[in-house]
Amino acid sequence: MDILAAVAVMALGALLLGAALGYAAIRFKVEGNPVTDKINAILPQTQCGQCGFPGCKPYAEAISAGKAEINLCPPGGSEGTRKLAELLGRDFVPPAGEAETKKKRVIAVIVEDRCIGCTLCIQACPVDAIVGAARQMHTVVESLCTGCELCLKPCPVECIDMRTPPETPETWRWPEAGK
Amino acid sequence: MLRTSFHFPGGVKPDSNKEASARDPIAFAPLPERLALPLKQSAGVAPSPVVRVGERVKKGQVIAAAEQWISASLHAPTSGRIADIGNYPLAHPSGLPAPAIIIETDGLEEWQERPPPDWQRLAPQEVQQYLQQSGVVGLGGAVFPSHVKLDAEARMEELIINGAECEPYVTCDDRLMRERAAEIVSGIALLRDLTGAGQTLIAIENNKPEAIRAMRGAISEHRENFTVVTLPTRYPAGSLRQLIYALTGKRAPFNVLPTAMGVQCFNVATVYSIWRALAHGEPVARRVVTVSGNVRAPRNWDVPLGMSMEALLQLSGPLSDTNGLIVGGPMMGTFLPLTNAPITKGSNCLIARSPRLFPPRPPESPCIRCTACAQACPQGLQPFELYWWSRARDFDKAARYALSECIECGCCAYVCPASIPLVHYFRYAKGELAAAAREQKMADDAKSRFEFRQFRAEREKTEKAEKLAKAAAAQAAKRAAEESAASGEPENMASQEERH
Numbered sequence: 001m002d003i004l005a006a007v008a009v010m011a012l013g014a015l016l017l018g019a020a021l022g023y024a025a026i027r028f029k030v031e032g033n034p035v036t037d038k039i040n041a042i043l044p045q046t047q048c049g050q051c052g053f054p055g056c057k058p059y060a061e062a063i064s065a066g067k068a069e070i071n072l073c074p075p076g077g078s079e080g081t082r083k084l085a086e087l088l089g090r091d092f093v094p095p096a097g098e099a100e101t102k103k104k105r106v107i108a109v110i111v112e113d114r115c116i117g118c119t120l121c122i123q124a125c126p127v128d129a130i131v132g133a134a135r136q137m138h139t140v141v142e143s144l145c146t147g148c149e150l151c152l153k154p155c156p157v158e159c160i161d162m163r164t165p166p167e168t169p170e171t172w173r174w175p176e177a178g179k
Numbered sequence: 180m181l182r183t184s185f186h187f188p189g190g191v192k193p194d195s196n197k198e199a200s201a202r203d204p205i206a207f208a209p210l211p212e213r214l215a216l217p218l219k220q221s222a223g224v225a226p227s228p229v230v231r232v233g234e235r236v237k238k239g240q241v242i243a244a245a246e247q248w249i250s251a252s253l254h255a256p257t258s259g260r261i262a263d264i265g266n267y268p269l270a271h272p273s274g275l276p277a278p279a280i281i282i283e284t285d286g287l288e289e290w291q292e293r294p295p296p297d298w299q300r301l302a303p304q305e306v307q308q309y310l311q312q313s314g315v316v317g318l319g320g321a322v323f324p325s326h327v328k329l330d331a332e333a334r335m336e337e338l339i340i341n342g343a344e345c346e347p348y349v350t351c352d353d354r355l356m357r358e359r360a361a362e363i364v365s366g367i368a369l370l371r372d373l374t375g376a377g378q379t380l381i382a383i384e385n386n387k388p389e390a391i392r393a394m395r396g397a398i399s400e401h402r403e404n405f406t407v408v409t410l411p412t413r414y415p416a417g418s419l420r421q422l423i424y425a426l427t428g429k430r431a432p433f434n435v436l437p438t439a440m441g442v443q444c445f446n447v448a449t450v451y452s453i454w455r456a457l458a459h460g461e462p463v464a465r466r467v468v469t470v471s472g473n474v475r476a477p478r479n480w481d482v483p484l485g486m487s488m489e490a491l492l493q494l495s496g497p498l499s500d501t502n503g504l505i506v507g508g509p510m511m512g513t514f515l516p517l518t519n520a521p522i523t524k525g526s527n528c529l530i531a532r533s534p535r536l537f538p539p540r541p542p543e544s545p546c547i548r549c550t551a552c553a554q555a556c557p558q559g560l561q562p563f564e565l566y567w568w569s570r571a572r573d574f575d576k577a578a579r580y581a582l583s584e585c586i587e588c589g590c591c592a593y594v595c596p597a598s599i600p601l602v603h604y605f606r607y608a609k610g611e612l613a614a615a616a617r618e619q620k621m622a623d624d625a626k627s628r629f630e631f632r633q634f635r636a637e638r639e640k641t642e643k644a645e646k647l648a649k650a651a652a653a654q655a656a657k658r659a660a661e662e663s664a665a666s667g668e669p670e671n672m673a674s675q676e677e678r679h
Contacts, residue, residue, distance in 0.1 A: 045626040055629060127632065128628055129628075144624070146625045169271045171614075173610030173614055174606040174607040174610045
């Protein structure tokens, strides 16, 4: 008889807890995948596609689904890979090929007298940083360009150069002491 | 009236070296043939040029106008011709050039008509605008636009006028108070009326007895109730938070502006320029600069903005072993090679360097954790910890030890027995943190733009599909109508078609 009471108590407890958990799962449901968002926050948002995925978010989704390595992002470099390894509790993998050192910021510049106004680069830009219209000269908004180089290939007249923006007293930083 | 001051923590007592340059009255520098005026002369956004190359300008004419609120206009210090607008040398540790307007002077000193405003009748906002258009910025060194500081809606409890001038060698505020005390006091009265301050305190270090006497004399002549507070000479008594604590005992917590505690602070030279602007319609186009150090005749010069530092130094006769300049004081100033960079609104002092006066810093040795730096820090920070994390490039940790509260006063490096250039480490770490914040902001912007682009592509797709469906439906309806017109039985035909 005692054993039946014990089983009944345990069963009741399990039912109650199960109901509570079930309710919590519905009531406090997290939209989206928080890990993906955390990974995406580390990625540099260049949207260049050099990792083989169409943008930073798709790459973040692939990493969190376990479909991609963490060392495929050249703009993030080894610094980015190290942060990803720390977040995911994985071992640091040296970045593959080009991803070795973090790239210095470069921006696309349209050589204006060669531009024919074909709008192909506008369609290729992942962050809408190029303005222009058909048969009108295009230009890159310097402050919005991520330097992803996706506009280079579609240009039929090769009028886009990648340049390092000049250093100014405002962007200059103090060097490390003793160096 | 006697008033004692509170004792702020830390601080150091370097040799003041002020006597040599404070002896002689302010002299007017001869007008150079060429003036270079960098656009960015204040904190905030640089004004935009409103003159063209080749144009003739008059003295006091606006040559670059402020377009944002935290910005101040720039004026021609004399009449002449705009020779160029482009990148020119700047007195900056980077040695990088910056956009500047070059004026070839004509020596006529022809003023632009600029009647003084009837400031007593102006609304507070109009006074602010007038000061912005007159290019008034803090002349103590931080060059923060003054009109922004008058923005406070709340009534100020204390108005503090900063004549402490705690940096060694610098005497421009000292001489200004001795020679132009009446105008400074008029300016203080004006500021008191604008801020509605209950109490007005003028802080002067006790190594400037003549300035104290001159100010007290001017105050009693004007029958004002301002209090001159004599501060013990201790660096950095003139720094904002230290000064406020010394005078009022109020301590602003980290990240809280003193304005929030009912205190506002202006430098004496700034007050003077506010008075010149409102009472005489005169924009900020000159300033008093101390020239001292390794020169034959150290003194203060009243200089047009844009004069080359090299030329100004020549006026005081640099000695032959001069090997560089310090712009600002020796504690916080910028060490530069001899340069023809121009005097700007923020340049309060030029010190000629020589190996004898400023011997090279002995090589850095390891930190022995003696905590002398923590005892010297007037901000109550722990510089040895900040140094540790900055050196290890763990900038987030340095930030957690309140790196942003470091005022770079140099007390820690001054007392360090291991000769560690602590401030250099902190500037480096601050720069890296600022760059990381910039990058993060750019990444966030890029992300939202990328997401919006995707959303737009999706929306365009559905809109196109809807349009196609609508067109198809219209086509079908049209065909149905035609067919029904042919047969004469629209209802049946349509239903039959649907069944098919």
